[in-house]
Amino acid sequence: MAKKPSDDDGCLDDLLDCVICIGPFTNPKMLPCGHTFCLACLQSDHNASKQAGRRQFSKIRCPVCRDETQIPPNGIAGLRNDFKVNKIKVAMQKNKKLNRRRNNTCNPCATRNKTVHAEVYCVECNTNYCQKCMRVHSKNAAFTGHTVIDKSKQLDLNATDPPCQIHEDEESHFFCQLCKTIVCQMCIIEDHADHDVITIQMACDQQKQRFSQLEHVIVGKVRRRSDTIAHLKAKESSLLQSCKEVCIHAAWV
Incomplete structure (x- = not known):
């Protein structure tokens, strides 16, 4: 069960709200009738109905269409998870993150009703910073190691x-x-804490550098091989000319 967020993100967000708690779905469970509710909301609604003696303990009634469903052996928690809702939530979070990254306004300043041009974007914070706010961010030990991108150099938002x-x-x-x-960050905490981890951008830059060095080596080898081939062809031409001269001389003898 979750509290209703203070900001209204539009009609799509409303589709992701539980009709019982009127808040975003938490651990969404889908009933056979197709309606989805928070697990905690279903449990609370069912417990209230049991106490009032309005239904059987082994069945749960949909708060919307009133269809009854047999409760699984492991309880209401055993009802089917609504993965579609979770996927939509993840997609919306990514979209919001992308929209914020596209924005060129400093987010901390915006909370103080100030419009200041953002100079950088912090990946981990998902926040745009102006120079002044970035200095505060950099001094905070909690933000050490964060990936900061110069917004003027972002090629593909x-x-x-x-x-x-x-x-x-x-x-x-x-x-x-x-x-x-x-x-991801969670992977680092759980399985890669002692490993040498760098940002994807750094890894790409390193690979580009390796490819550039490899290209330089290959070009050098090709050039040397080309020189060798040219030298051998010159030798071949010289030998053929010598053979012709020998044959002509032999014919006159």
Whole structure:
């Protein structure tokens, strides 16, 4: 069960609200009739009905259409999870994050009703900062190691890091050099705390540098091979000319 957020994010958010608590779904459970509610809301509603003697203990009635459903052996928690709601919530969170990243206004200043141009964007905070607010951010030990992007150098604001394969609500902003895999913040805490982890951008830059060095080596080898081939062709031409001269001389003898 969750409290109603103070900001109204539009009609789509309303579709993600539980009709019992009038707040965003928490642990959404779908009844066979197709209606979805928070697990805690269903449990509270069912307990209230039992105390009032309005229904059987083994069945739960949909608060919307009144259809009755047999409660699973492991209780109301055993009802089907509404994964669709969770996926929509994740998609909306990513969209909000992208919209904030596109914005060029300093977010902390905006909370003080000030409109100040943002100079950088912090990936972990999902926040735009002006120079003044960024100095405060940098001095805070809690923000050490955060990935800060110069907004003037952002080439593609539509680009987002891939979702984590383990933690579906997280994006994989980092690359573990030991395991050779992309990871999210939760992955680092749980499994990669002692590993050498860098941002995906840093990993890309390192790979670009390696490819550039490899290209330089390959170009050098190709050039040397080309010189060798040209030298051999010149030798071949010289030998052929010598053979012709020998044959002509032999014919006159």
